[in-house]
Amino acid sequence: MIKVEGVSKRYPGHTAVDNISFEVEKGQVVGFLGPNGAGKTTTMRILTCFMPPSSGTASVAGFDVMDQSMEVKRRIGYLPETPPLYPEMEVAEYLTFVGNLKGMGGNNLRKRVDEVSEKCNVGDVRNKLVSKLSKGYKQRVGLAQAIIHNPEVLILDEPTSGLDPKQILETRDLIKGLAGDHTIILSTHILPEVEQICERVVIISRGKLVATDSMENLTNRMRGSEVIGLTVEGQPESGVVQEKLERVAGVSRVILKLTQDSSCAFEIESLQGRNIRADLARAVVEAGWNLIELRPVSMSLEEVFLQLTATEVSA
Amino acid sequence: MNNILTIWQKEVKSYFVSPIAYALLTIYAIVSGFFSYVAVGYFLDRSIGAQAGRGGPMDVNEWVIRPVMMNVGVISLFLIPMITMRLFAEEKRSGTIELLITSPIRDYEIVLGKWLGALTMYACILSLTLVNLSVLFIFGSPDWRPVATSFLGMLLQGGCLLSIGGFISNTTKNQILAGAATFGVSLLMWTFDWFTGFKSDAWAKVLAYLSLTSHFEPFSKGVIDSKDVIFYVSVIALGLFLTTRSLESLRWRA
Ligand SMILES: Nc1ncnc2c1ncn2[C@@H]1O[C@H](COP(=O)(O)OP(=O)(O)OP(=O)(O)O)[C@@H](O)[C@H]1O
Ligand SMILES: [Mg+2]
Numbered sequence: 341m342i343k344v345e346g347v348s349k350r351y352p353g354h355t356a357v358d359n360i361s362f363e364v365e366k367g368q369v370v371g372f373l374g375p376n377g378a379g380k381t382t383t384m385r386i387l388t389c390f391m392p393p394s395s396g397t398a399s400v401a402g403f404d405v406m407d408q409s410m411e412v413k414r415r416i417g418y419l420p421e422t423p424p425l426y427p428e429m430e431v432a433e434y435l436t437f438v439g440n441l442k443g444m445g446g447n448n449l450r451k452r453v454d455e456v457s458e459k460c461n462v463g464d465v466r467n468k469l470v471s472k473l474s475k476g477y478k479q480r481v482g483l484a485q486a487i488i489h490n491p492e493v494l495i496l497d498e499p500t501s502g503l504d505p506k507q508i509l510e511t512r513d514l515i516k517g518l519a520g521d522h523t524i525i526l527s528t529h530i531l532p533e534v535e536q537i538c539e540r541v542v543i544i545s546r547g548k549l550v551a552t553d554s555m556e557n558l559t560n561r562m563r564g565s566e567v568i569g570l571t572v573e574g575q576p577e578s579g580v581v582q583e584k585l586e587r588v589a590g591v592s593r594v595i596l597k598l599t600q601d602s603s604c605a606f607e608i609e610s611l612q613g614r615n616i617r618a619d620l621a622r623a624v625v626e627a628g629w630n631l632i633e634l635r636p637v638s639m640s641l642e643e644v645f646l647q648l649t650a651t652e653v654s655a
Numbered sequence: 656m657n658n659i660l661t662i663w664q665k666e667v668k669s670y671f672v673s674p675i676a677y678a679l680l681t682i683y684a685i686v687s688g689f690f691s692y693v694a695v696g697y698f699l700d701r702s703i704g705a706q707a708g709r710g711g712p713m714d715v716n717e718w719v720i721r722p723v724m725m726n727v728g729v730i731s732l733f734l735i736p737m738i739t740m741r742l743f744a745e746e747k748r749s750g751t752i753e754l755l756i757t758s759p760i761r762d763y764e765i766v767l768g769k770w771l772g773a774l775t776m777y778a779c780i781l782s783l784t785l786v787n788l789s790v791l792f793i794f795g796s797p798d799w800r801p802v803a804t805s806f807l808g809m810l811l812q813g814g815c816l817l818s819i820g821g822f823i824s825n826t827t828k829n830q831i832l833a834g835a836a837t838f839g840v841s842l843l844m845w846t847f848d849w850f851t852g853f854k855s856d857a858w859a860k861v862l863a864y865l866s867l868t869s870h871f872e873p874f875s876k877g878v879i880d881s882k883d884v885i886f887y888v889s890v891i892a893l894g895l896f897l898t899t900r901s902l903e904s905l906r907w908r909a
Pocket of ligand 1: 351352355356374375376377378379380381382383421
């Protein structure tokens, strides 16, 4: 549905986006991640035809963003980083104006304005001036204008920024509800959000693509060096256990997590590519302790993110 | 077409919900009222003199309406920058330009809609002069044709400055800067023909041709010369064309 091939965006003296390629399938929700200044907004602006790439091509629903921008624009709903609001308009009036811009009109539009007001929880401020709204409400109106024409593709630049916790949850539900019929790219700095609503992640750092994968693969891939959670019972001296575990071949680090009565929990990191689970179990049993728990710990997205973007910086 | 209408509507509304429109209308009403009053007063004074045997018969059109219309032109030099300064600069500052540009609507539709909006605002202001002048029609019977052609001339002339002002507003995010630059350019275009006073080489002639005032003269006398109409229309078209192009190139630089 969305195809980005070798896209770069250069500003005088510096490259904001550097040769990025990725694809998004129809109906997918993709999280777009990267530290501040990574080039997320720039990439989104290229996809929405706000600015052309310096080189490379991008297409939405099979239409090129440069040569067939009208077709692309018709199919995209876009929430920019700052919601594009006119302070002097009332909320319903504003949504009607945006509907008109998108080529809608008449009864159809009137119904749709009611619908999206409902969906984005701005029904109670329909007749308020946009300039009088709080930041969160402005963000909601911004989201409402992005979906007014029920576009195939939604591009949302930090859709939950400035919202209260309840509204964040509702917005996530809204986005999840839109998934399937709509293809969605959203950028965010809230990583749990990505874990909750995105099937795929695209991570960029300093303009370069560092990872694009499904959520599962991404966290798995990062488990090249395995982390194992281990709980032992029967030895009140945690230091003794730790010493024993550290001597198992292939272990790089043992971290004591918790001691409780006669049991203690550890997190154990293996050396790259070593499977140490069997050896760990044997060591514990041979020492005469009880092995209560032995499980792989998956890395959180947060750790994956930091690791990926950090290696990029040092590279 | 629909898109142009949408933009036009939004522009006109935004003028009239903001204090700008009312401030401009009030200032204009006071200043142009004053000018009309002076012109009429002067006319009355001189016409009494005329009855006393000095000079020939006097004509309201020549002595009141024409000077008033010329003065209106001067006032509009100040008004037009205030109308156009926010035209694009504001949308760029607030980020709403992102909405316009990413909507399925063409650049020239945005530009034309905005220009028409500004022109509508300007026409509203101008029509206050008609109210002033209507007094003359109640108490006398001046020729209405110069009034009509002057109005048309003012609209064309204003249209030129609005289209140039729109272009300038599109080159910056800063409203004040846009307003000041527009004022400077308008003033220059207004006074280009002053060169002919002491110079008569080719440059002076070119500049005089580019002067907005020299093309307005015939209108104020009730004459519509296609030469002048063509001049105004081409300046308007050029301004709108440049604005559209700079809107396109904005994205290359943005
Ligand atoms: N108009 C511009 N001129 C020059 N450089 C720019 C311009 N706009 C953005 N940049 C640069 O491009 C880079 C990418 O910016 P971009 O806004 O895409 O980052 P981002 O990933 O959206 O960051 P954030 O998380 O802070 O929103 C930054 O280094 C920024 O300074
Ligand atoms: Mg950004």
